[in-house]
Amino acid sequence: MGQLWADMIRGYLGEIAVKIFIKNNWKVEVFLDHEKGSLQDYLPMDIHEVLLPNGQRQTPKIKISIKATKWNRIWLDIPGDQFNHSDIHILVKVGVGRDHLFAFFKEISVFKDKILPVGEKIGALTHSDSETLFNELPSFQPIPAYIFGFIRKNDAFKKLPYEGKKGRKNYNITGWKGPISPGDLDEIKKREKAPGKIEFEGIRKFSHNQGYLFNAGNLLWGKKDWDEVIEEIKSF
Known part of the structure; x- marks a missing residue:
């Protein structure tokens, strides 16, 4: 039960962290929406509205997805075709545990x-x-959050966009930027001549082998990058 709660609340807190981040740095008020709705309506867009200077609220043209992960994780993992449903994907780590x-x-x-x-x-x-x-019982403490950065859907990606290091037996993937498909790890195993396992840094393996994958170091995070996103959020 504690783990289920942690997983659910982590997602909400990740979205709130982005909302605060935007408000504190660009004085732009965005609104989230956690009401019940269809998956088609809510999957692509975590930022549903922006407050206009005239006090009205408007839905932004771009669709932003916010993914929250555990504090010790470094991966933005987007399974299936979800990557193409949003224009921008933001990764946040949130320090929520089972306690x-x-x-x-x-x-x-x-x-x-x-x-x-x-x-x-x-x-x-x-x-x-x-x-x-x-x-x-553990006492309630302030919950830390860190926004790694984001990736754009329309960026150019190449096949097998990995980085890593080979050990004595296994090959450890430390970076990835783009699509991942069935058979990719087998191809890496051949390329790197690794007799053992092909594993990902910090997590070993993912629950799927089809979608998009990014490590935190390959995300956009500079002020200029964020300035461009904020201008797009404010455009209608």
């Missing part, structure tokens, strides 16, 4: 006011037990 749910429940007194008193009432816990359990 976040329990820390949140502790912060809003779910354990102290509801769960632990029930345990005492039915005789499963003493008051001393409840206090010990409550004090051992």
